[in-house]
Structures are given as structure tokens and as C-alpha cells.
Amino acid sequence: MQKPPIVLPVELGVSVEDLFRPVDREAVPELADLLDLLAERHPLVVAAVADVDRSLIWAMQENAPLQNLDNCSHMARDVASITAPAPSSQSDRPAA
Amino acid sequence: MLSIEFRKLLEALSQAGAEFIVVGGCAAVLQDVPISTFDLDIVHKRTPENIARLLSVLATLDAHFYPDFARRKLPPRASDLAGRGHILLSTKLGRLDVLCELTGERGYAELLPHTTEISADALHLRVLDLPMLARVKTEAGRPKDLLAVPIIIAAYEERKKRG
Numbered sequence: 618m619q620k621p622p623i624v625l626p627v628e629l630g631v632s633v634e635d636l637f638r639p640v641d642r643e644a645v646p647e648l649a650d651l652l653d654l655l656a657e658r659h660p661l662v663v664a665a666v667a668d669v670d671r672s673l674i675w676a677m678q679e680n681a682p683l684q685n686l687d688n689c690s691h692m693a694r695d696v697a698s699i700t701a702p703a704p705s706s707q708s709d710r711p712a713a
Numbered sequence: 714m715l716s717i718e719f720r721k722l723l724e725a726l727s728q729a730g731a732e733f734i735v736v737g738g739c740a741a742v743l744q745d746v747p748i749s750t751f752d753l754d755i756v757h758k759r760t761p762e763n764i765a766r767l768l769s770v771l772a773t774l775d776a777h778f779y780p781d782f783a784r785r786k787l788p789p790r791a792s793d794l795a796g797r798g799h800i801l802l803s804t805k806l807g808r809l810d811v812l813c814e815l816t817g818e819r820g821y822a823e824l825l826p827h828t829t830e831i832s833a834d835a836l837h838l839r840v841l842d843l844p845m846l847a848r849v850k851t852e853a854g855r856p857k858d859l860l861a862v863p864i865i866i867a868a869y870e871e872r873k874k875r876g
Contacts, residue, residue, distance in 0.1 A: 665863035673747035682743040689742045693717045
């Protein structure tokens with residue numbers, strides 16, 4: 618799978634290969650059955666692990682679990698407010 | 714506008730003494746999985762006592778079935794919570810999906826060994842662990858569930874690495 622062309626200065630000490638990696642089966646032996654099942658039924662899902670930006674996970678790990686939940690609530694509220702129908706849409710309805 | 718207060722919703726359920734497991738997107742987020750979700754999913758213990766506790770707190774949360782185009786605000790009944798289906802509710806603190814069972818006829822008792830405890834302040838939560846979360850989403854096989862599986866797997870691997 619082709620890696621995205623992300624520019625990372627050497628000084629950061631992190632490479633694109635660190636950010637985007639396939640699953641290391643030896644590191645998660647308890648997922649062996651699941652990975653076998655996925656490989657059989659949904660091989661693209663296994664391949665897609667290599668497409669997950671792990672820096673997003675590292676950022677989550679910096680927070681307490683409930684802080685992440687609060688951030689998730691906040692994000693969901695923001696999206697809901699953006700996608701909520703405008704009040705004026707009521708007047709667009711045909712008269713009864 | 715839709716209210717979304719996952720922490721307050723969990724606090725209300727916990728303070729009422731309801732026994733439940735956090736599953737779905739919120740379970741993932743609580744374990745460092747970078748996804749977004751718009752509802753809280755729980756699997757509850759289906760004993761008459763727990764269902765009574767749950768119904769009581771759901772009433773205080775103004776919980777009712779959705780979609781509710783006719784604005785009838787139909788509340789859940791004990792028989793709904795004692796069944797095997799998914800009860801999708803709107804509350805004053807956001808959407809709450811009360812699930813009697815997950816894929817594979819997994820109810821509270823079957824899922825309990827696959828949970829992890831997350832505590833903060835006075836809140837003590839039972840949360841479905843990432844390997845089981847990935848498994849139920851895989852077995853569900855729906856595209857929206859499968860989308861989250863690679864992220865759950867990567868997050869679990871990073872979580873183990875961090876120890």
C-alpha cells in the first residue's frame with residue numbers, strides 16, 4: 618500500500634513508516650483468530666490497519682479516557698450544530 | 714438542537730445504580746480509539762431489578778423512542794428492556810441506544826468477562842474491551858461497523874505497546 622506523501626522533518630524522530638504500519642500479529646496474539654477471520658471474509662479491513670494514522674492514537678493516549686469522551690461529545694455537538702436544519706427551512710414547507 | 718453529553722449520561726445511569734456495559738463508539742473512544750460517535754451504546758443486565766432501576770433513570774432523562782416525527786414521546790417499557798432487541802432512545806442528554814444483546818446473542822453476562830474497568834472521580838464504568846469490540850463489529854459485518862475495525866486494531870496494538 619502506498620504511503621501518503623507526508624513531510625516529516627528528521628528532527629522529529631518519527632517516520633511515515635512509524636505512523637502508518639500494518640498490524641504486527643506477534644504483538645497481539647490474542648487477535649489471531651479475529652485477524653484470520655478478517656483475512657478470510659474482509660481482507661481489505663486487515664490491509665486498512667496500515668492506513669490508520671497512529672499519531673491520532675498517540676494524541677488520544679495523552680488524555681484521560683473521560684477527557685477523550687468529553688472531546689468526542691464536543692465534536693459531535695459541533696457537527697450536529699452545523700448540520701441542523703436552519704430555522705428558515707420551516708417556511709419552505711408548502712402551506713397545508 | 715441535539716444535546717450530546719456522554720459523561721453526564723453515564724453519570725446519571727451510574728448514580729441510579731444501573732448495571733450496564735459501555736459498548737460501541739464510546740467504548741472505543743474511552744480506550745484511545747480516534748473515532749467519532751453521536752450516541753452512547755450500552756448493554757444492560759436484564760434482571761427485573763436492574764430493568765426497574767434503568768426505567769426509573771430513563772424517565773428522569775425524558776427518554777423516548779426515536780425517530781419520533783409525531784412527537785409522541787413514547788417511553789421504553791420493561792418488556793422492551795427485557796427482550797433481545799436494540800432500543801434506540803432520545804434523552805435530554807443525547808442519544809442512548811440500550812442494547813439487550815450484541816451480535817452472536819451476547820448479552821450482559823456473556824460480555825462481562827470481556828470488559829475493562831475505567832474509573833474517574835465517582836464514575837466507575839464497565840467498558841467492552843477492544844478485542845471483543847473488534848470481534849462484534851466484524852461479526853456484524855455491516856460496512857459502518859467494519860470501517861472502525863482497522864482503527865480499533867491499531868489502537869489496541871498501540872495500547873499494548875504502551876503497557
